[in-house]
Amino acid sequence: MKLRFTKMQGAGNDFVVLDATRAPLDLSPGQYRHLADRRFGIGADQILIVGPSPAPGVDFSYRIVNADGGEVEQCGNGARCFAKFVHERGLTDKRAIRVQTLSGVIEPSLQDDGRVTVDMGEPVFEPGRVPFDAQGLVPRPVGDHVQWPLELDGTTVYVAVASMGNPHAVQRVDDVDTAPVAQQGPMIESHPRFPRRVNAGFMQVVARGHIRLRVHERGAGETLACGTGACAAVACGIRLGWLDARVDVDTRGGRLTIEWAGPGHTVRMTGPAVTVFEGEIEL
């Protein structure tokens, strides 16, 4: 079958976006993997499937599938690209759009400068809800948060854990450029203490309002940017006492700005969303 798609990127995190607002699309994990394949398919970190409104008061739904074919709960850079997509295709004339995801309703809004701001909801830190199995571990209190020791093949790293709808484990490093992302990323992603696996963040604190971040993503490997990873890193960094309420996050693919006023508040993320090309693929 012929499948029309739109290729988009948000700070270098790239997506194949499929319009399922008029007709349902149900591809297999193998077909999603093929679309994401950078040699035999189109190439992308994630596939986004945009669907019609699932309920009154919500404008659209959108599903996220990682390059490995697994469906996941949330995607921050994808949310910005979703908003640009529905606007550019005339599927809505709203600038603030409510969209249902597996982990709840989020609200991207298009800014005058072309960037998109998304209310990403509240971060969750309770280990059992990340989910992270903290059984038998002694946490290290830092600020008003904790870091957990994670045994990685002989070395111990200390991570803060948080969920933005999807799971994140964030560690502080001196320099992201020399951080062991390639070695530790896959070990953290599949560590047995994360029953749903996890996105592994490596954060360098440049100043209280500025970090550099690399993320080895669950189901996709290291991406040039991870929106939910930036939200999780900043929320943990604020609670650990290292960051202020507004932080510029420099990723390898571009800059995101994250704001969080602390527990009881939602996290707001602002960043770019760009359509690269449209095409059609024979599936």
Ligand SMILES: N[C@H](CCC[C@H](N)C(=O)O)C(=O)O
């Ligand atoms: N790899 C993530 C999904 C995509 C998140 C990322 N691309 C973002 O911008 O938040 C996970 O398995 O939870």
